[in-house]
Amino acid sequence: MSTPETSLEKKSIGQQIRETLIKENPRATAAVWVTLAYLLFQIYRTFVNPMVPMLVRPLHVSSIGLLCVLLNPGKHKSKAGHIFDVASDWFVFITFFYHVWYALSQFSRLGIRVNYLDAVYPIDIFECITLIILIMLGIYRTVGLTLSIFIGIFIAYAWGAQWLPGILFYDGMTISKFTDLMIMGSEGIYGTATGAGSGFMYWIMIFGSLFGTCGGGQVLIDIGIKFGTKSKDNSGPAKAAVMASGLMGMISGSAAANVAGTGVMTIPMMKKVGYAPEEAGAIEAAASTGGQIMPPIMGTGAFLMAEMLGISYMSICKAAAIPAVMYYAAIFLLVHMLAKKRRNAGEVVEMELECEPILPRLYLLSPIVVLVIAIGAGCTLQRSALYGIAAILILNVISPRMRYGPIHIIQQVLNATRLSSNTSQPISGCGIIIGIVSISGLATRLSTVISSMGGDLMWMGLIITMLGCMLLGMALPTVAAYLTAYVLFIPTLKGLGISTLAANMFIFYFGIFAQITPPVCIASYTAAGIADAKPWDTGWRGMVYASVAFFAPFAFVYEPGILMEGTLLDIVHDTGILALGTAMLVFAVAGYLLTNIPVWQRLLLLAGGICTCIPEPITDVIGLSIGAVVVVLQIFAARKVKMERANVADQPKVVQKIVADTSEVNLDEE
Numbered sequence: 001m002s003t004p005e006t007s008l009e010k011k012s013i014g015q016q017i018r019e020t021l022i023k024e025n026p027r028a029t030a031a032v033w034v035t036l037a038y039l040l041f042q043i044y045r046t047f048v049n050p051m052v053p054m055l056v057r058p059l060h061v062s063s064i065g066l067l068c069v070l071l072n073p074g075k076h077k078s079k080a081g082h083i084f085d086v087a088s089d090w091f092v093f094i095t096f097f098y099h100v101w102y103a104l105s106q107f108s109r110l111g112i113r114v115n116y117l118d119a120v121y122p123i124d125i126f127e128c129i130t131l132i133i134l135i136m137l138g139i140y141r142t143v144g145l146t147l148s149i150f151i152g153i154f155i156a157y158a159w160g161a162q163w164l165p166g167i168l169f170y171d172g173m174t175i176s177k178f179t180d181l182m183i184m185g186s187e188g189i190y191g192t193a194t195g196a197g198s199g200f201m202y203w204i205m206i207f208g209s210l211f212g213t214c215g216g217g218q219v220l221i222d223i224g225i226k227f228g229t230k231s232k233d234n235s236g237p238a239k240a241a242v243m244a245s246g247l248m249g250m251i252s253g254s255a256a257a258n259v260a261g262t263g264v265m266t267i268p269m270m271k272k273v274g275y276a277p278e279e280a281g282a283i284e285a286a287a288s289t290g291g292q293i294m295p296p297i298m299g300t301g302a303f304l305m306a307e308m309l310g311i312s313y314m315s316i317c318k319a320a321a322i323p324a325v326m327y328y329a330a331i332f333l334l335v336h337m338l339a340k341k342r343r344n345a346g347e348v349v350e351m352e353l354e355c356e357p358i359l360p361r362l363y364l365l366s367p368i369v370v371l372v373i374a375i376g377a378g379c380t381l382q383r384s385a386l387y388g389i390a391a392i393l394i395l396n397v398i399s400p401r402m403r404y405g406p407i408h409i410i411q412q413v414l415n416a417t418r419l420s421s422n423t424s425q426p427i428s429g430c431g432i433i434i435g436i437v438s439i440s441g442l443a444t445r446l447s448t449v450i451s452s453m454g455g456d457l458m459w460m461g462l463i464i465t466m467l468g469c470m471l472l473g474m475a476l477p478t479v480a481a482y483l484t485a486y487v488l489f490i491p492t493l494k495g496l497g498i499s500t501l502a503a504n505m506f507i508f509y510f511g512i513f514a515q516i517t518p519p520v521c522i523a524s525y526t527a528a529g530i531a532d533a534k535p536w537d538t539g540w541r542g543m544v545y546a547s548v549a550f551f552a553p554f555a556f557v558y559e560p561g562i563l564m565e566g567t568l569l570d571i572v573h574d575t576g577i578l579a580l581g582t583a584m585l586v587f588a589v590a591g592y593l594l595t596n597i598p599v600w601q602r603l604l605l606l607a608g609g610i611c612t613c614i615p616e617p618i619t620d621v622i623g624l625s626i627g628a629v630v631v632v633l634q635i636f637a638a639r640k641v642k643m644e645r646a647n648v649a650d651q652p653k654v655v656q657k658i659v660a661d662t663s664e665v666n667l668d669e670e
Contacts, residue, residue: 031070035417038063042202046382055107057190058183060198061131061428062099066092067421068138088137095130102127115185120176128179131189132432138425147476150484151429158436167445181435188435189428193483196307197424200382201300205423207371207388208297209416212248212261214392214404216364220247221262226358237273238283238335241266245287246294246328255478255515255523258288263530274342277533282541285516285527286331289546292478292512294324296372299512300423301482303381305504308486313375319501319563322575323509323556327549330582334545337590344595364399367391423479430483437487447492458496462506462554465489469507473514474521481511499565502557509553516542548585551613552578558615577620581612584627593631594638601630 041059045051069092074085102123132155140148158178161170182188186195211217224244244262263284270280292299295317302320306313370391374384396404437443450464468489472481485507493503515523518539528538556562561574587593588605597605604626612623 027070027073031067031418032414034063034067034070035414038067039413039417046203046386052107052111053186053195054110054190055103057194057198058103058107059100060424061189061194062096062103062134064197064421064424064428065131065134065138066096067418068142068425069134071418071421072141074141091130092134092137095134099127099131099134110184113184115187116177116180120179120184124184125175125179128183131183135189135425135428135432138421139429142422143426143477143480147426147429147480150476151432154433154436157442158440161440167449168442170440170442181439182432187438189431191431191434192308193304193427193434194424194431196304197420197427200307200380200385201303201423202417202420203382203385203389204300204303205420206413206416207367207385207392209412209419210389210392210409211367213408213412214364214396216367216392217248217261219358219361219364220244221265222356222358222361223247224262225265237266237269238275238280238339239332241270241284242287242328242332242335245284246291248288248291255285255289255292255512256526258291259284259523259526259530262288263527267527267531271531277531278528278537278541279338281524281527281531281533281538282545283331283335284531285521285524285538285542286545287328288527289513289516289523290324290327290331290549293320293327293509295321296375297368299478301479301508301511304427304479304482305508306381309500309504311501312378313381315501319505319565322562322564322571323505323549323552326552326562326575326578326582327546329579330548330586331545333583333586334548334590337586337592341590341592341596344592364395366395423477426477426480427483430480433484434487443487443491446488447495450492458498458557459554461492461496462557465493465507466510466553469510470514470517473511474517478512478515481514482508485511498557499560501565502560502563505563506553506557513546513550516546518543544589548582548589551581551585551610555581555613555615574615577615578613580627581609581623584609584612584623584630587630594634595641597630597634601633605630 041063045056069089074081074088076082076085106123136148136151139151157164157168158170158173161168162172164170183190186192221244224242224247225240241262244266245258248258248262263281267280267284270283271277275283292301298317298320302316303313306316367388371384371388374387375381379387393409396409450461465485469481469485472484476484486504489507490500490503493506494500498506515521516539518524518536521539521542524539524542525535527533527542528535531538552562555574555578559570559574559578560566561570561572562578564571566574584605587597588602588609591597591602608623608626608630610623611619611626614620614623
């Protein structure tokens with residue numbers, strides 16, 4: 001089997017190393033060396049000398065900030081913009097060494113001081129100001145201006161809240177108090193989230209990068225494609241997209257990255273069998289987005305949730321299992337119904353889906369098994385990730401299908417380190433928000449207001465929280481959206497009597513699905529680019545396709561059996577009711593059950609699905625009754641169509657064609 005080293009076989013190892021470490025311009029070379037230095041720092045503090053958090057976290061934040069600026073040069077074209085880019089570059093390069101000196105020289109003092117009582121020195125204030133500028137510049141270069149502005153608003157709030165009315169009032173901030181909060185304890189920048197970003201999340205990303213590029217990722221995609229070959233109609237490529245995207249989403253942890261990884265194969269296949277570009281892009285976007293809630297390896301936000309809640313990651317996986325399966329079952333059923341609708345209209349294009357035999361390559365998935373077993377056995381997330389990485393490296397030595405050279409391995413590790421910087425920098429920025437919201441008491445006061453608006457109606461508080469989470473998810477990366485929603489809305493949900501796990505799953509779910517909700521839907525826009533489709537139309541269609549599962553978070557808040565809490569009977573009952581309601585929503589969106597569904601029946605199904613998903617006995621009865629009526633109507637309609645076609649079959653061929661054309665027109669009109 002050829003490997004990435006094939007093109008380099010004629011070059012010596014020394015030449016390959018030089019090409020890896022020395023690029024065509026000094027900036028790229030510096031970025032590679034900083035990346036390598038950060039990798040060595042992680043190896044040292046993991047395997048050689050475990051360091052105290054107040055040393056690891058400052059070194060992590062400053063190094064990642066430098067890396068973000070190096071890897072993402074400024075792109076201003078105007079003279080003033082170019083001057084700003086150059087000045088900010090030099091500011092980051094110079095102050096980086098001050099950050100390292102401060103972390104190494106002051107960590108012992110910071111470890112024994114009493115927050116808000118011991119003195120704050122000028123070197124502390126200078127470190128705080130320059131570090132925040134570094135973080136803001138890194139976020140601006142990697143994520144964009146939105147999150148930088150968002151953080152800036154909260155910083156301005158900390159200083160200006162003393163002049164604001166009502167719940168926004170806070171008695172103000174001094175520079176010493178602000179510095180103490182941000183960098184001299186674990187309440188601000190160096191909080192729990194940054195601890196996760198500087199620890200196990202780094203090794204999880206290394207694992208994902210190595211697994212995805214060393215054979216395992218392709219096996220997951222091929223499993224999805226193989227599943228699609230079982231379909232006899234043009235739904236095969238769409239079903240393959242759903243399966244492959246769900247499986248790969250477990251590893252990539254990013255909706256847009258998942259679309260880019262699997263969409264380049266599945267979207268062209270869907271278009272070949274007749275799917276419109278917007279439809280193909282929407283299916284891929286909806287399928288890829290769900291990967292972040294699919295156990296056993298969910299998005300980075302799920303690992304962070306386990307750290308924030310102080311519970312095992314397997315508890316998160318257990319709670320997410322039924323909602324995730326429900327989501328993908330809904331998307332899969334939707335694709336199937338759309339294909340049947342096409343076949344009913346005579347739009348059938350068969351396509352052979354081919355891939356290498358999967359069974360001989362299943363052993364390449366063993367690193368996932370190792371990772372899950374280690375987590376289930378009680379190992380820390382970091383140790384479990386290291387075991388998974390070791391399994392990949394061992395396979396690389398013994399497997400004839402892999403045998404990737406050391407240069408490829410090094411390149412993938414360096415690439416994962418770069419990707420880690422794009423995730424970790426927003427986490428550091430969210431530490432600023434978390435610190436300000438916590439010390440000002442804003443979250444508590446906001447919780448009181450939302451609770452008073454909803455009164456005793458939990459659903460009102462949930463709707464307000466949903467809208468807030470989706471707005472955050474549109475503007476921020478998934479991890480940043482989750483962290484911000486955590487400090488703003490979790491007190492509200494807990495005040496409404498919702499369990500901590502259900503509340504966190506609720507905000508996590510809607511923060512993720514904002515990725516396919518217009519006007520800012522990164523996953524849909526990525527899919528539209530691959531499909532050569534209209535981004536706006538793709539975004540709206542993707543949201544409609546994913547909406548069939550939007551009621552699941554509301555359901556599991558009221559019915560904890562969906563999160564596998566309670567007795568077996570509770571779990572089966574709650575899951576079954578949600579499944580029936582979701583199925584009705586799918587049929588309403590697809591417009592097909594046994595035959596084409598008229599608009600008025602689709603509206604009935606929509607109402608019935610919503611009623612069934614609402615966790616009240618009376619609404620369940622209403623919803624299921626509506627569904628039963630529509631099913632009966634569909635049975636009669638299907639029999640009528642069958643009889644008409646049987647009558648046509650007895651007519652001469654000329655008459656058959658006329659009747660068939662008329663039947664198709666009538667079906668379309670319905």
